Amino acid sequence: MRRRAHAGGGFAAVLLLAASLGAGPAAAADCRIPDELAQVDAKLPALHAKLQAKAPVRIVAIGGGSTAGAAAGSPDLAWPHWLATRLVPLFPAAKITVLNKGVPRQSAAQMLARFSTDVFPEHPALVIWEAGINDAVHGVDVDDFAETLQHGVDQLKAHGSEIVLIDIQFSRMTESLIDVARYLDAVHWLGEVNGLYVFPRYAIMRYWSEENVFDFDTVEKDARAKLAASVYRCIGERLAEAVRTAAQ
Secondary structure, rough: OOOOOOOOOHHHHHHHHHHOOOOOOOOOOOOOHHHHHOOOOOOOOHHHHHHHHEEEEEEEEEEEEHOOOOOOOOHHHOHHHHHHHHHHHHHHOOOEEEEEEEEEOOOOOHHHOOOOHHHHHHHHEEEEEEOOEEEEEEOOOOHHHHHHHHHHHHHHHOOOOOOEOOOOOOOOOOOOOOOEEEEEEEHHHHHHHHHOEOOHHHHHHHHHHHHOOOOOOOOOOOHHHHHHHHHHHHHHOOOOOOOOOOOO
């Protein structure tokens, strides 16, 4: 398997975002990212055609706790909600529905097992699949993880869905806890060999941390849910911009 180099770790952010319940509205934040992180090389031609035809578009978001919005306390504060909110003004003539199929603490294999009930019946034009951290936490063999992702990609393609992958969350305090780099590399490797766009959540969150947009490591416990909601909002909005670029 080819490897991509990624600095730092990602587990503490997941602990931080998964630890809290309940939150108010997401606080306003500067969600900007540098041009190199906003670059989208892969295309979504089928989604483009549907949008041009003003046909109904269904998007399924499948993943773990961050997809479900667990840390913020509600799916209405999760990134799929903000993805939908941002896509509406980007494509005002389209009829876009984003379906949140996130289930906390699931491995990629458990998500794949739900495709038959949670994904395929929806006939989505686009599936956005967020996976990796729970496999890293539980020490799933990285090659088995990559094989699961490939099976999922193959099945989604066979059902006529286009695909976007989302990589792992970031925080500095992970090196002594868990090695996420191999799983991060696996997601990007799958993207490369299948010609898929991988939303670089890890690198984006690292940038926000370095620029002091968000404090993932020293935030007080009672502020964690608010932080999670703000991060989810920024992730959803940046992802919407990436989908627009890929669908042009």
